[in-house]
Amino acid sequence: MPISARNGFKGSVTAIKEGPIHAEVVITTPGGDSIVATLTEASVVSLGLKVGSPAIAVIKAPWVSLMSGAPEYRFSARNQLNGTVSAIHAGAINSQVTLTLAGGSKLVAVVTNEAVSELGLKPGEAAVALFKAGSVLVGVPV
Known part of the structure; x- marks a missing residue:
């Protein structure tokens, strides 16, 4: 399935917290990395999402x-995934930074070159990926 998004985490639905308008859906990879998505209830129904799907x-x-070092703040981003920088590919303005997460999944972030420098990101260094649950798209096999 060709798609322009760099990050695709195949797994299974391990939790669904339903509400009147939105639902929180957790997808866990075979290695144990969990991604939280916020979807409309209509999407949960139309995709046929159930625990185990x-x-x-x-x-x-x-x-x-991305964040490095000891956090000074707590963040509202539902997804805060610890990893290790495994690659950095610098461009003219932005860099593509690849993290290897605890369960072995790879996650790619595009951040400015200035951010890479300010955060001290280097291969082998720890970093945290942050993204909102509303930024996660969910797909199911057809």
């Missing part, structure tokens, strides 16, 4: 922010 969580790389 196969699904994919898709996140565009520019929607991911």
Whole structure:
């Protein structure tokens, strides 16, 4: 399935918290990395999502922010995934930074070159990927 988003996490639905308008859906990869998505109840129904269903969580790389060092603040981003920088590909303005998450999944973020420098990002260094649950698209097999 060709798609322009850099991040696709195949797994299964491990939790659904339903509400009158929106639902929170957790997709967990075989390695144990969990992604939280906020969807409309209509989407949960139309996709046929149930605990145990196969699904994919898709996140565009520019929607991911990175953090390094000890946090001084708590953040509202529902997804805060710890990882290790495994690659950095610098461009003229932005860099593509790849993190290897605890469960072995790879996550790509596109951040400015200035941010890479200010955060001290280097291969082998720890970093945290942050993104809102509303930035996660969910797909199911057809």
